[in-house]
Amino acid sequence: MSYPILDSVNSIQDLKALEEKQLPALCEELRAFLVEHVSKTGGHLASNLGTEELTVALHRVYDTSKD
Numbered sequence: 001m002s003y004p005i006l007d008s009v010n011s012i013q014d015l016k017a018l019e020e021k022q023l024p025a026l027c028e029e030l031r032a033f034l035v036e037h038v039s040k041t042g043g044h045l046a047s048n049l050g051t052e053e054l055t056v057a058l059h060r061v062y063d064t065s066k067d
Helices: 004-008 012-017 020-041 052-061
Strands: none
Touching: 004 020, 012 052, 020 052
């Protein structure tokens, strides 16, 4: 499966450089990535789902290397 937005994010600076309208698509790609990989390797999925938006928002708002 292809994750064009997720594949372009390699740092916090890359995340902050995304346009706001790209963020929902990034979160969808994160969910799809998690589902795809957990279905192959096994593990707990539920705790990861629903945190994509929160994690993306925290990294966009705060300087996580300092805050």
